[in-house]
Amino acid sequence: MLKLRLLNAVAPAYFFTATAVTFILHFGFFVPTIFPNPDMSLRGSTALHTALFLFLMFNALGNYVMTIRYPAESANETAIPVCSPHCSDKVDAHYLLNGRHFCKLCKKVILKRDHHCFFTGNCIGNRNMRYFIMFCIYTSCVCLYSLVLGVAFLTVEYSISFQNPLTFLTLLPLSTGYFFMGTVSGLQLFLVLMLYVWLGIGLVCAGFCCQQVLLVARGQTWCQLQRGQLVENCSPWRANLKDVFGTRWILGLVLPVQTVETSPDGTDPPKQD
Numbered sequence: 368m369l370k371l372r373l374l375n376a377v378a379p380a381y382f383f384t385a386t387a388v389t390f391i392l393h394f395g396f397f398v399p400t401i402f403p404n405p406d407m408s409l410r411g412s413t414a415l416h417t418a419l420f421l422f423l424m425f426n427a428l429g430n431y432v433m434t435i436r437y438p439a440e441s442a443n444e445t446a447i448p449v450c451s452p453h454c455s456d457k458v459d460a461h462y463l464l465n466g467r468h469f470c471k472l473c474k475k476v477i478l479k480r481d482h483h484c485f486f487t488g489n490c491i492g493n494r495n496m497r498y499f500i501m502f503c504i505y506t507s508c509v510c511l512y513s514l515v516l517g518v519a520f521l522t523v524e525y526s527i528s529f530q531n532p533l534t535f536l537t538l539l540p541l542s543t544g545y546f547f548m549g550t551v552s553g554l555q556l557f558l559v560l561m562l563y564v565w566l567g568i569g570l571v572c573a574g575f576c577c578q579q580v581l582l583v584a585r586g587q588t589w590c591q592l593q594r595g596q597l598v599e600n601c602s603p604w605r606a607n608l609k610d611v612f613g614t615r616w617i618l619g620l621v622l623p624v625q626t627v628e629t630s631p632d633g634t635d636p637p638k639q640d
């Protein structure tokens with residue numbers, strides 16, 4: 368349990384550090400180097416890049432906040448399971464009946480629970496799944512966009528050519544070797560390392576997001592999939608997507624806002640079947 372609690376604290380710290388580093392690299396190094404002394408011809412490109420980067424970052428961070436602000440629906444159950452000494456040290460260990468799930472970290476019985484996200488530090492369920500998916504999409508976009516600008520920066524600043532497809536594969540081992548020989552600066556090695564971090568996070572988020580959208584369309588949760596449970600609901604995929612993304616889903620694609628009508632107490636309205 369200590370490992371899980373530690374992960375729950377370390378993952379958000381890692382997320383905020385990576386976000387801050389990305390911000391500093393963009394505005395401290397990439398923009399001034401790729402677009403130096405912007406004359407009239409480059410001023411438009413600089414503004415376009417800055418606007419696009421801020422738009423992607425705003426949506427990634429906005430949906431992150433919305434995922435935490437609107438947590439998964441929990442049941443007011445007082446009889447929560449007590450862990451036995453033989454209970455496995457897994458966050459998904461307590462599956463209750465009827466799609467209810469006790470999360471050991473959130474210490475709540477969650478309805479329609481999908482999984483516990485360590486980066487947001489809370490459970491992902493029916494109410495915050497839409498923000499979580501948008502958070503994954505925009506995080507993936509920010510990372511892949513940063514990767515492209517990082518490659519451009521290394522080409523402009525250090526004259527590294529990426530024309531050979533193998534360059535990217537050999538970049539990290541070669542840069543590490545040259546760093547210890549004293550011919551590559553610490554900043555250059557750090558930038559090369561960040562290229563791999565952005566590529567890794569970008570691909571993982573994109574893959575994870577595709578899987579979540581497929582599960583939502585099938586009306587299934589990750590918990591049910593892991594337990595090999597058949598889908599109870601037989602609604603068509605359009606109805607399942609609308610149920611999660613709400614009626615104003617188009618707005619949710621471009622802005623981190625609520626995409627469902629809410630009742631005065633801030634909860635989603637009951638489903639009308």
Ligand SMILES: [Zn+2]
Nearest residue numbers: 470473483490
């Ligand atoms: Zn949880």
